[in-house]
Amino acid sequence: MIIIINRKKLYTIIALICVLTLGITITKNKVNGLTPTSSNTSNITIEKIQIMSQDDKVELYPLIEVEFSKILSFGQININNIQGSTQLEGNKLTYIPKEILQPNTQYTIDILAKGINDADYIKEIKNITTQSLSKDEIWVEVALGSNPQTVYIRKENEIIKEMICSGGIEQEPSIIGTYYLQNRGDEFYSERFKEGAKYWVRIKDQYLFHSIPRDKEWNIIKEELEKLGEPASHGCIRLSDEDAKWFYENIPDETMIIIHEI
Numbered sequence: 719m720i721i722i723i724n725r726k727k728l729y730t731i732i733a734l735i736c737v738l739t740l741g742i743t744i745t746k747n748k749v750n751g752l753t754p755t756s757s758n759t760s761n762i763t764i765e766k767i768q769i770m771s772q773d774d775k776v777e778l779y780p781l782i783e784v785e786f787s788k789i790l791s792f793g794q795i796n797i798n799n800i801q802g803s804t805q806l807e808g809n810k811l812t813y814i815p816k817e818i819l820q821p822n823t824q825y826t827i828d829i830l831a832k833g834i835n836d837a838d839y840i841k842e843i844k845n846i847t848t849q850s851l852s853k854d855e856i857w858v859e860v861a862l863g864s865n866p867q868t869v870y871i872r873k874e875n876e877i878i879k880e881m882i883c884s885g886g887i888e889q890e891p892s893i894i895g896t897y898y899l900q901n902r903g904d905e906f907y908s909e910r911f912k913e914g915a916k917y918w919v920r921i922k923d924q925y926l927f928h929s930i931p932r933d934k935e936w937n938i939i940k941e942e943l944e945k946l947g948e949p950a951s952h953g954c955i956r957l958s959d960e961d962a963k964w965f966y967e968n969i970p971d972e973t974m975i976i977i978h979e980i
Contacts, residue, residue: 775849866947917966929962
């Protein structure tokens with residue numbers, strides 16, 4: 719997490735001290751390199767930039783959040799040569815990439831924003847380097863935007879196994895981002911959903927990889943089996959029984975998981 723000093727507040731304090739002690743009127747010339755077009759213009763500053771990282775290197779699927787000192791009328795974040803989307807909400811921008819970045823590669827992040835009633839834009843450029851993958855490292859990609867939805871088991875960048883899956887429905891979506899497998903168990907049953915499953919592996923909190931759901935008598939729920947490949951779950955990643963068993967037995971805890979909607 720990067721905390722950037724709020725220069726707007728710093729300049730305001732200095733100006734107030736000068737007015738009180740010297741009896742003069744001070745006009746701010748520049749804040750963040752931008753010149754106000756009128757005395758009523760209040761230039762914007764970046765309060766915080768948050769980029770998820772691993773061992774001080776940016777993750778391969780970085781979700782970027784930038785917080786500003788005031789409400790925005792416009793905002794855009796770009797990573798060079800990478801498709802992505804920017805969401806604006808109040809004084810925050812969130813960037814979601816539409817591609818997985820290459821490991822151990824340098825990229826440039828461009829941030830452009832404008833506050834409400836401001837005449838000027840603020841621009842910030844930050845250089846990043848993505849995390850490395852060790853030789854023969856196994857990791858997992860979950861592609862919820864593909865048809866059918868698919869889990870890819872990768873060794874470095876090579877796909878070594880594919881499995882059709884089902885992620886969360888619109889009302890209960892799967893989490894997206896980068897995670898590391900935590901723990902696992904043979905089976906579970908949820909009284910809340912009146913469903914159970916085999917071969918569960920935890921992604922985060924209640925979000926799991928697991929088999930096709932079972933009813934209370936431990937029979938496979940046929941209608942849920944028929945949904946495999948399309949959004950169907952309460953947020954977990956469902957696999958066929960065969961694939962869930964293979965995943966449970968072959969993908970160890972701490973394995974990197976990237977879940978996206980590309």
